Amino acid sequence: MIIDEDLLLENGAICEDYEPKTILFKEGDSPHYYFQIISGTVELNNYHEDGKEFTFNILSAGQSIGESLLFSDNNYPMNAVVKTRSQILKLPKSVFLDLIRKDQDITLNFFRCLSDRLYYKYIMLFNNSSADPLTKISCLLNYFKGFSGDKGQFTYHVPFTRQQIANLTGLCVETVIRSIKKMEKQNVVRITNRKIYY
């Protein structure tokens, strides 16, 4: 978790319930709030001219949304869409900035999270420039597994649909399906009831 939930509430954060498909903000909006997820998942995405979706990241409990935009005058370069029923804390940008100014521990922890995000961006950028779909997918799985803290083999349940993996890697669903199957043959992943274990 980035910032303690109680601390956010003490400072006037509002906790709101969101239904799937709710748009928290969209491309071009100016950032007014710091968002932090209590439960549920939120997707950061954008659409190409042909309507094809590209996913930047899929965020879940404890993570903040679009936090890197709160320190400049840039507008959001992406959309934030609620994927599953979510509880999300919302804190006005000005209050958030005050919090950062006042409390060093918060600031340091926040930087650590920004650093993680940036690290993810580098990994994914390089990953997405790879030509081989198998490399792309296993690298993605590897990153998220590491993030989850799960160490055993085939014990990490991949929390994404094949469509989501496709959107994260720029591949089409069918290629993801075929690649995952190939990876199962190579004993890299295991599939039980259509769920992917890595």
Place this chain on the structure above:
DNA sequence: TCATTAAATTTTA
């Protein structure tokens, strides 16, 4: 080889 299109089947809400 991978993307695209189409269609069938299964799962989920």
Place this chain on the structure above:
DNA sequence: TAAAATTTAATGA
């Protein structure tokens, strides 16, 4: 039970 997700198959770049 309708919508979403998964899968297979055919075709084209």
